[in-house]
Every structure is written in structure tokens, then in C-alpha cells.
Amino acid sequence: MKFAITLVAMLLLITVSCAAVTVQLTVFCNGGVVYDNAVTLDKPNPTALDAIKASGVAYTGYDSEWGYFLTSIAGCNGAWGPAFYVNGAESPVGVSSYYLSDGDQLQFIGPNSESHLAGYLYLVGVPSAVAKGQPFRIKVMEKSAYSWGGYDRPSAGAEVIVGNMTFHTGSDGYTDDIVLETDAYFCVAAEKPGYIATYYFYGLPYIQCGIGGPYICSITGEGVGRVANIEYDEYSTVTGTGFSSCRSYFAVPSGAYPQVSSANRQKGSGKYHSERTVRQRPGGIDINTSAEMKYEPTSQQLLSRRLNYASRYGERISHKNYRAAAAFEENYYNLETIKREGFYNNSEKINFSLRSDFEGEAFLHGWSTEKDAFLSRRRFASEEILDQYIGRFSILERGTFPIVNTTSSTGNDSDENESMEYELLPCCTGGLANTSIEISKNSAYSCFCRRNI
Structure with a gap:
């Protein structure tokens, strides 16, 4: 039985180690990009040197007692050879000792010599x-x-x-x-x-x-290999009376999974007016939306039949940021009327600013979880907002997810009595970054704060 388990584990290890990996190989010389291409390797435990060989880029070097010493690549050299970086950080090992992971960015920087350090x-x-x-x-x-x-x-x-x-x-x-x-x-x-x-x-x-x-943003090249800052650009407006059902989904991919995604769904019958601007960039998604809807039963003649629609309006706007383990969602349903506008930036964080006047039900939910932020190099604090409304409301809300945990790393993060400081708030400190909430229905908040998170 023990032998069978060991054999299965070995087979799984072989399967994983032989999986194809794709990496990006970029060479900077005197501050500019002189080579930038993706290369895929399908062999057990490929190294950065294997990627160089498979790419076809010109290079020189020699074997030494510390491994392969790369002296030049894509014509960029120097007495000390090009510096070797992986995913934006200097590699602690050489090209023959670095084993690749799918999606790695291999970066070589030169020229390097006593008279010139790139x-x-x-x-x-x-x-x-x-x-x-x-x-x-x-x-x-x-x-x-x-x-x-x-x-x-x-x-x-x-x-x-x-x-x-x-x-x-x-x-x-x-x-x-x-x-x-x-x-x-x-x-x-x-x-x-x-x-x-x-x-x-x-x-x-x-x-x-x-x-x-x-x-x-006027930058025309975000990141290596980007030929344009805007990958998708949309402006749309729709006005009418009848039944509508619209759904959109935008995502910035990163290998098999997206880095960020934003979605919008509208459905109902009555009077309808909607405008939207979408800009999808390599680093994120920006969406500005406005909508004005009023529920009314409607009918439409289709050949010999008359179709009747009596569907109360509903709208859902959701944003997910996988690299920061954060999400924010607005969900409106059973609406008699709604007039709203929102600005959303989903890149390093999720930034939102919304105003909504509605009669019906609404559910607003935002959260971030530090333990799931495995793709982020920064530390975030766990946070959640959960707002539910039934009736007629006017809401103004803006904020940022996730909030940054700036507690000293030497302190006890589990101490529930420890107060954390966050970015400047318009009306208080110690709460959700850049957030203010106003709710009208015989009450109003000038700010929403939390401490001892």
C-alpha cells in the first residue's frame, strides 16, 4: 500500500514537472527594450538558460564553477555581463540555476561595466x-x-x-x-x-x-511588450421603452486566470436610459456608468401574438481583483425606479464612487481577505462592508478595497485592541480608506469609520 502511494506521488510529480511553461524574455540595453518575446518550453524542470536557448536570441557566455556566466544577450554586454532579473527583482541565482515557473518575466539589463552600471x-x-x-x-x-x-x-x-x-x-x-x-x-x-x-x-x-x-493616462506602453495603453475602449448610450436584458463582462487575463474582472447586468421592463464608458488597459479596467430606469408593464406584438412583459428592474455591478483578493458589488432588485451613476477603477485596488436614488431593494457588499492575497507583495487588512436597503433611498458612497495594513510588522497582528492607521479620510481616521457615506431617510452619515479591525 505504501509503495502504491509513493508510485502515485512520483507519477504526479513527473506530470507536474513536465508541464509546458511560457515565460516572457526581455532585454533592456541603455534603458530601452532591444528584445521582447514569449517562449514556451515543454521539458522537465526548464531553466532560464533553456529559455534563452529556445528563444533564438543571440547570446554569449561560458561555464564557470558557479554555473553559466552570461556575457551578452541581444547585443547587450559589458565586462560583468547583463544583470538578471525575474519578475522585477534581481535573481539570487544565475540563469543555469533558476528553474522556471509558468508566467515568469525574465529580464536582462545592461550594459554593465566599471564605467557604466545599467x-x-x-x-x-x-x-x-x-x-x-x-x-x-x-x-x-x-x-x-x-x-x-x-x-x-x-x-x-x-x-x-x-x-x-x-x-x-x-x-x-x-x-x-x-x-x-x-x-x-x-x-x-x-x-x-x-x-x-x-x-x-x-x-x-x-x-x-x-x-x-x-x-x-497618456502613457502609451504599460509594461513590457505593451504596444498600446488602451486595449478596449467603449462609449455607449441606449434609450427606449420595453423589455431589456443586458450583460457585459470584462477581464484582464494573466495566464489561465484573470488579474481583475468587472461585470454589469441589467434586466427589466419599462422606460430605460443608460450610458457607459469602458476602458480596458493591460493594468486594469475603468468603467463609468449611469442609468435611469422606471418600471412599467409593457407589451410587444410579435407576428400573431402579443407578448406581455411585467418584470421589475434589477441591476448588478460587480468588480473582482484577484491579485489583491478584493471584491465590490452593487445589487439592485425589485425596483420601481432608479437613477444612478458610478465611477470604478479596478487595477491595483478597487476604487469606487457611486450615487444612487432608488425605490426598491439594494445590497452593497465589499470585502478583502489578507490570507487570500497570495499574489500581492503588500500586506492588506481584512475588511468587509455589508449594506442592505429596502424602500426609497438616496446613497452617496465612495471607497477603496483593500485597505492597507500599516501595523508594525514587529507587533502582534492578532491583538484585537490594536488600532490601525489608514490613509487620510475626509472626516475621520482609523477607518476605511477614502470613504464617506450619506444616506437620506430621516438620517444621514457624514462618514463611516471602523477601528480595531
């Missing part, structure tokens, strides 16, 4: 949210690709892109004051000749200005 840019002090008219500054740092014998210093003369505006850094690496005046989400990036731009390793962070709104 480098990349990263951002410091980017606020996640600002008020309209609130001044702030962004700092850009430049770091050598090799962690030893290199540099990590303020970057002078870097160009910082915030939405569709550009700013430049001084000798201290800081921009001048930046002021945003529009309710929107602004992407942030930095570029400098000879250095790898921030979006290649770190994606496009964004700043929520005010309550948020449309996504503003």
Missing part, C-alpha cells in the same frame, strides 16, 4: 489620494541593476507623467508642486534617457483626486 527608476512618495487643489510632490530615484557596487540616488532631470501632464525633477529628485483639479484617477510614471522607466517593473500606480472619476 539602472532603473522607481517612484517615492506617490500619494494614493489627494483633495482637489491640494499640492504635493513626487520623488524619483534611480538604482543600479546590480545590488553590489552600484548606486541608489535621487534622479535629476527625470520626466514625471501624472495623467496627461508632465513635470521634471530637480537635483534632489523631487518635482515642483503638483496640483490636480479634477475628480479623476491619474496614472503616474517616470522616464529618463538611459534608465528603465518605472512602468516596466512597477506598472502604473494612480492617484485618486477628489471622489475619483474617469481614468486619465
Whole structure:
């Protein structure tokens, strides 16, 4: 019996180790991309060196007592050879000792020599949210690709892109004051000749200005291999009377599973007006929607038959962020009337801003779970909101999921009496990031806060 179990385990191991893997191989030389292609390997335990060989890219190197030493790739060389990065971080082992996982990003950075150490840019002090008219500054740092014998210093003369505006850094690496005046989400990036731009390793962070709104971004290449920032762009409007049933689903894929997804479903009979703008990008999905519906029984003549429809309106808007283990959902049903609008940004986090006037039932649910955030390098706190309404309501709500757990790593995370600090709230601290809720029906909240999460 023990032998049979061992044999099954060995067969499973062989099956897993022989599964095909696909990786992306990118070479940066003097800050630019000189090679960028995907390669698939179907062999047991393939290494990064196997990927290089299978890609067909030109390379040179030699065997040493520490493994294979890569001296050049795609024409990029240097006395010390190109730096080897995996998924945006310097590899602790060489190309012949790194065993591939499906979806790996293999990045080679050069040229490297005593006179020139290739480098990349990263951002410091980017606020996640600002008020309209609130001044702030962004700092850009430049770091050598090799962690030893290199540099990590303020970057002078870097160009910082915030939405569709550009700013430049001084000798201290800081921009001048930046002021945003529009309710929107602004992407942030930095570029400098000879250095790898921030979006290649770190994606496009964004700043929520005010309550948020449309996504503003002039960057045309988010991440390696991206030829356009917008992969899908839609504006639609529908007006009519009758029966409607509409469903849409958008997802940003990452291998076999999506990174983020957003869905919308509307159904009912009566008077109908809806507008929607959708922008699907490599890093996320932005949706702005508005709808005005009034329930009425309707009928339609179809050949010799008259079809009658008496279906109360319902609408469901849901967003899931798998890499951050967060989700947010609005569900309206049994509606007599509804007039609502919403702005949603689903990328690194789920940002939402909604206003809804309705008569019927509504269920709003948002949650994040730290233990399930296995794809995230940051630590998030578990959080959940659960709101249910029956009657006639007017709701204004905005927020961000997940919230960031900034509790000291040396503290006891399980201490229920420990208060955690979060990002700036419009009316209180210690609660859900950037959230305010107003509910009209003989009562109103100026803010919704939680402590001791």
C-alpha cells in the first residue's frame, strides 16, 4: 500500500514537472527594450538558460564553477555581463540555476561595466489620494541593476507623467508642486534617457483626486511588450421603452486566470436610459456608468401574438481583483425606479464612487481577505462592508478595497485592541480608506469609520 502511494506521488510529480511553461524574455540595453518575446518550453524542470536557448536570441557566455556566466544577450554586454532579473527583482541565482515557473518575466539589463552600471527608476512618495487643489510632490530615484557596487540616488532631470501632464525633477529628485483639479484617477510614471522607466517593473500606480472619476493616462506602453495603453475602449448610450436584458463582462487575463474582472447586468421592463464608458488597459479596467430606469408593464406584438412583459428592474455591478483578493458589488432588485451613476477603477485596488436614488431593494457588499492575497507583495487588512436597503433611498458612497495594513510588522497582528492607521479620510481616521457615506431617510452619515479591525 505504501509503495502504491509513493508510485502515485512520483507519477504526479513527473506530470507536474513536465508541464509546458511560457515565460516572457526581455532585454533592456541603455534603458530601452532591444528584445521582447514569449517562449514556451515543454521539458522537465526548464531553466532560464533553456529559455534563452529556445528563444533564438543571440547570446554569449561560458561555464564557470558557479554555473553559466552570461556575457551578452541581444547585443547587450559589458565586462560583468547583463544583470538578471525575474519578475522585477534581481535573481539570487544565475540563469543555469533558476528553474522556471509558468508566467515568469525574465529580464536582462545592461550594459554593465566599471564605467557604466545599467539602472532603473522607481517612484517615492506617490500619494494614493489627494483633495482637489491640494499640492504635493513626487520623488524619483534611480538604482543600479546590480545590488553590489552600484548606486541608489535621487534622479535629476527625470520626466514625471501624472495623467496627461508632465513635470521634471530637480537635483534632489523631487518635482515642483503638483496640483490636480479634477475628480479623476491619474496614472503616474517616470522616464529618463538611459534608465528603465518605472512602468516596466512597477506598472502604473494612480492617484485618486477628489471622489475619483474617469481614468486619465497618456502613457502609451504599460509594461513590457505593451504596444498600446488602451486595449478596449467603449462609449455607449441606449434609450427606449420595453423589455431589456443586458450583460457585459470584462477581464484582464494573466495566464489561465484573470488579474481583475468587472461585470454589469441589467434586466427589466419599462422606460430605460443608460450610458457607459469602458476602458480596458493591460493594468486594469475603468468603467463609468449611469442609468435611469422606471418600471412599467409593457407589451410587444410579435407576428400573431402579443407578448406581455411585467418584470421589475434589477441591476448588478460587480468588480473582482484577484491579485489583491478584493471584491465590490452593487445589487439592485425589485425596483420601481432608479437613477444612478458610478465611477470604478479596478487595477491595483478597487476604487469606487457611486450615487444612487432608488425605490426598491439594494445590497452593497465589499470585502478583502489578507490570507487570500497570495499574489500581492503588500500586506492588506481584512475588511468587509455589508449594506442592505429596502424602500426609497438616496446613497452617496465612495471607497477603496483593500485597505492597507500599516501595523508594525514587529507587533502582534492578532491583538484585537490594536488600532490601525489608514490613509487620510475626509472626516475621520482609523477607518476605511477614502470613504464617506450619506444616506437620506430621516438620517444621514457624514462618514463611516471602523477601528480595531
